[in-house]
Every structure is written in structure tokens, then in C-alpha cells.
Amino acid sequence: MQETKRAPKSRGRMFLSLLKIGTFTIGGGYAMIPIMQTEFVQRLGWLEEEEFIDIITLAQAAPGAMVINLSVYLGHMLFGFWGAALALVGSALPSFLIMGVIALFFAQLKERFSIVERMFVAVKPVVAGIIFAAAVRMVDNVGATWLNCLLLLATVAAVAALGVSPILCIAAGGALGILLMRERGKGDV
Amino acid sequence: MFEALASLYLTFWKIGSFAFGGGLAVLKLIEQDVVRANGWMTGAQFAELVALSEMTPGPIAINAATFVGVLVAGVPGAVAATLGVVTTSFVLMTLLAKLVMRVKDHPLAKAFFKGLRPVIAGLIVCAALAVGTEAVHSEITAVLAAGGFLAAYKFKAHPILIIVIAAVIGVALF
Numbered sequence: 001m002q003e004t005k006r007a008p009k010s011r012g013r014m015f016l017s018l019l020k021i022g023t024f025t026i027g028g029g030y031a032m033i034p035i036m037q038t039e040f041v042q043r044l045g046w047l048e049e050e051e052f053i054d055i056i057t058l059a060q061a062a063p064g065a066m067v068i069n070l071s072v073y074l075g076h077m078l079f080g081f082w083g084a085a086l087a088l089v090g091s092a093l094p095s096f097l098i099m100g101v102i103a104l105f106f107a108q109l110k111e112r113f114s115i116v117e118r119m120f121v122a123v124k125p126v127v128a129g130i131i132f133a134a135a136v137r138m139v140d141n142v143g144a145t146w147l148n149c150l151l152l153l154a155t156v157a158a159v160a161a162l163g164v165s166p167i168l169c170i171a172a173g174g175a176l177g178i179l180l181m182r183e184r185g186k187g188d189v
Numbered sequence: 190m191f192e193a194l195a196s197l198y199l200t201f202w203k204i205g206s207f208a209f210g211g212g213l214a215v216l217k218l219i220e221q222d223v224v225r226a227n228g229w230m231t232g233a234q235f236a237e238l239v240a241l242s243e244m245t246p247g248p249i250a251i252n253a254a255t256f257v258g259v260l261v262a263g264v265p266g267a268v269a270a271t272l273g274v275v276t277t278s279f280v281l282m283t284l285l286a287k288l289v290m291r292v293k294d295h296p297l298a299k300a301f302f303k304g305l306r307p308v309i310a311g312l313i314v315c316a317a318l319a320v321g322t323e324a325v326h327s328e329i330t331a332v333l334a335a336g337g338f339l340a341a342y343k344f345k346a347h348p349i350l351i352i353v354i355a356a357v358i359g360v361a362l363f
Contacts, residue, residue, distance in 0.1 A: 020349060022246065022247050023246055023247075024246060024348070024349045024352055025246050025247055025248070026246050026352065027243075027320050027324075028211070028212055028316065028319075028320060029211050029212060029248055029249075030313060030316030030317075030320075031320070033313060033316075034341060034348045035348045035349060038347055038348055042345075043347075050302075050306065053302075053305075053306045053309050053310070054289075054293075054302045054305070054306075056309050056313075057302065057305050057309055058282070058285055058289065059282070060309070060312070062278065062281050062282060062285070063205065063206055063207055063208050063209050063277060063278070063281075064205045064206070064208060064250060064274070064275070064277055064278035064281075065205075065208075065215070065248030065249070065250040065251060065274075065275075065278065066211065066248070067247070067248050068248060068250070068251070068275055068278045068279075069278050069281075069282050072278060072279050072282035072283060072286075073282045073283075073285065073286045076282065076283050076286035076287070077286050077290070081283060084279065084282070084283045084286070085279075088275060088278075088279055092247075092251050092271065092275060094246060094247055095245065095246055095247020095248065095251040095252050095255070096247075096251055096255050096267070096271055098245050098246060098247070099241070099245055099247070099251070099252045099255035099256055100255050100259060100264065100267050102241060102245065102256075103255060103256045103259035103260065103267070104259055104264075106237075113244065115360060116244050117244070118359050118360050118363045119355075119356040119359040119360055120243075120244060120359065121324075121330070121359050121362075121363045122330075122333055122355045122356065122358045122359030122362065122363065123352055123355045123356050123359060124320060124323070124324030124330075125320075125321065125324040125325050125330040125331070125333040125334035125337065126333050126334065126336065126337035126351060126352065126355035127320055127324075127337065127352065127355075128317050128318075128320040128321035128324055128325065128334050128337065129317075129321075129333070129334040129335060129336065129337025129338035129339075129340075129341065130337045130338070130340075130341045130348045130351060130352075131313060131316055131317040131320060132313075132314065132317035132321075132338050133337070133338050133341035133342035134313060134341070135310045135311075135313040135314045135317060136342055137342065138306070138309070138310045138313070139307070139310050142306045142307065142310065147307075148306070148307040148310075149307070150307075151304070151307035151308055151311065152307040152308070152310050152311040152314065153311070154311070155307070155308045155310075155311025155312060155314075155315070156311045156314050156315055156318070159311070159312065159315045160315045160318050160319075165210065166210060166312050166315075167209060167210065169308050169311070169312065170305060170308060170309075172308070173304045173305040173307070173308030173309075174301040174302075174304055174305050175304070176304045177300045177301050177302065177303045177304015177305060178297055178300045178301055178304065179304075180300075180304065181300045181303045181304050182296060182297070182300045
């Protein structure tokens with residue numbers, strides 16, 4: 001089990017963590033999941049693994065950028081309306097600033113990009129590994145029961161092999177949950 | 190000027206409201222609304238934007254809004270487009286947060302989320318596979334992917350630290 005120490009909740013810490021997440025989310029929206037998991041579940045201890053996964057569900061089902069959706073929800077959950085506004089700014093600011101500078105000075109910066117390209121040859125496979133680690137950690141915490149493993153594999157097969165839309169999988173998972181996992185009394189959170 | 194800002198805001202508000210399913214959906218809408226309908230960008234600039242979005246951190250929606258905003262109306266344009274693209278996210282997620290707080294302890298809601306957790310883990314595995322199949326194309330990149338997994342899972346290193354180390358390796362090796 002992970003250590004369960006919790007850092008005291010503070011808007012400043014949240015803002016700082018979201019800035020970090022916004023700065024290092026490279027290689028698509030899902031790349032922020034391991035960073036957010038590390039920051040808010042492991043390091044700060046403000047979220048349970050299950051809560052974190054549930055927020056991902058909601059963020060994934062809504063339109064727009066997943067990082068932004070997640071951050072707004074998290075901010076609201078922790079600190080109400082103004083927390084949500086602060087979280088929005090924190091998660092959007094890094095890419096706004098970086099892209100803004102690039103767009104303004106595009107001509108001058110263009111030849112510098114080869115170094116970034118080289119970095120990415122190594123960063124991208126590593127990000128794949130890190131994202132996979134986040135998924136395995138979730139399974140560890142949710143419990144590797146037969147039903148859970150089956151649902152996970154079915155989702156991977158449906159999306160990766162058959163091209164089924166993630167939203168359809170979410171709807172199906174929720175429906176199956178309601179059918180099969182209703183109230184087993186004690187021990188469940 | 191005001192007109193340009195208003196139409197930037199509205200166009201990106203629409204993109205932020207209808208982009209379901211991540212970055213690719215955003216790019217498709219941008220191609221439609223920004224390149225074709227408004228003519229704010231040429232096809233070549235759009236291709237540059239796609240390449241840039243992949244190389245810069247953060248969500249494609251924000252990257253694209255900032256880039257197009259600067260192109261059309263400078264820094265105020267970037268602000269207008271970015272505000273537009275996040276408006277729906279903000280409204281919807283604050284409402285959802287309020288709603289879910291109220292219903293999350295209901296047995297049906299609990300069962301709903303319980304059934305979804307393995308599905309979400311599965312979707313994250315898919316994302317890892319998608320990034321992996323694109324990025325792993327040699328022995329070295331395969332070793333790097335495995336190294337990233339071990340560092341994060343087994344040694345619990347912070348993902349940011351792992352990414353920074355990988356960037357250094359990339360510059361040194363390739």
C-alpha cells in the first residue's frame with residue numbers, strides 16, 4: 001500500500017501542481033494522467049485512486065480537452081467555484097504561454113526545432129511506458145478481480161482492435177456496473 | 190478588431206463544445222472551421238500547427254487556439270480564442286462537479302462508477318498502446334518504453350523526472 005499521508009489542502013499547491021502538469025503533458029491528453037496521479041493521489045494525497053478514476057470518466061465523456069475538464073472538476077471539488085477558475089488558468093497557462101511565444105516568433109525559432117525533435121524520439125516511448133504504469137497502478141488499487149480484468153481486456157479489444165468509440169465503452173461499462181455491481185454492502189467504497 | 194475577436198471566440202467556443210474524444214477530434218474541427226470556413230489559415234500553416242502541437246506540451250485545443258489567435262489578431266486574439274475553447278469545459282465541469290457531489294453516494298451511482306473503473310483503465314492501456322506503436326520502432330525505443338514503465342511503476346519515480354531524463358537521452362543519442 002502507498003503511504004497515506006495527506007498534505008494540507010491549499011490553492012497554491014493545487015495551482016503549482018497543475019502548472020507542472022500543463023508543462024509536461026507531452027504526447028497527447030492521456031500523458032497527463034500519470035503526472036496527475038502522482039501529484040494528487042500519491043504525493044498530495046488529496047484524492048483516492050477511485051475518485052481519480054471517476055473524475056477521468058467524467059472528463060472523458062465531456063467535450064473539450066481532457067486535462068482542462070479534469071482540472072476544472074478537481075478545482076471545484078476541492079475549493080468550489082473560484083477553485084475551478086484557478087484550476088482552469090493553471091492547467092491552460094503553460095501551453096498558452098509556450099504556444100504563444102512560438103507563434104509570435106515562429107520564423108526565428110523554426111531551425112531550433114530539430115533539437116526538440118531529437119528529444120521526442122526518446123520522450124515518446126518513455127511516455128508510453130509511464131502511461132501504461134498508471135493503468136497498472138489503477139488496476140492494483142481497484143482490485144484485479146476476474147470481472148475487472150475481463151472488462152479491461154474487453155475495452156482494450158474493442159477500442160484498439162475494433163475501433164469502437166471510447167464514449168460507447170463508457171456507456172457500456174456504466175450499464176454493466178449498474179447491472180452487475182449493485183450494492184454488496186460492507187467493505188465497498 | 191472587436192469583430193475579429195468575437196468571431197475567434199465564437200469559432201473556438203464551437204470547437205470546444207463539439208470536440209468529443211481528444212486531440213484528433215479537435216484537429217478535425219479546426220480543419221473544418223478555421224481552414225475551410227474562415228480561411229484564417231492555409232493548408233500549409235495547418236500542417237505546421239499539427240506538427241507543432243505534437244511537439245509542445247498541453248492539450249491540442251489550447252495549442253491550436255493560441256496559435257490561430259496570434260495569427261489572426263495577435264495576443265488579444267490568442268486570449269479570445271483560448272477563452273472560447275475552454276468555456277464549455279468550464280461550465281459543464283463545474284455543473285457536473287456540483288451534481289456528482291450530490292448523487293455520488295447513491296447505490297446506482299456507485300455501481301455505475303464501479304463498472305467504469307476497469308473500462309477507464311482499459312482506455313488508458315489503449316492510449317499507452319497508441320503512443321507506443323507510434324513511438325517504438327527500434328530496440329532502443331523499446332528499451333526506453335520498458336525503462337519508463339519500470340521507473341514509474343517499480344521505482345515510483347516522478348513522471349516529470351523520467352520525462353526530463355528521457356529528453357536528455359534523446360539529445361545525447363539521436
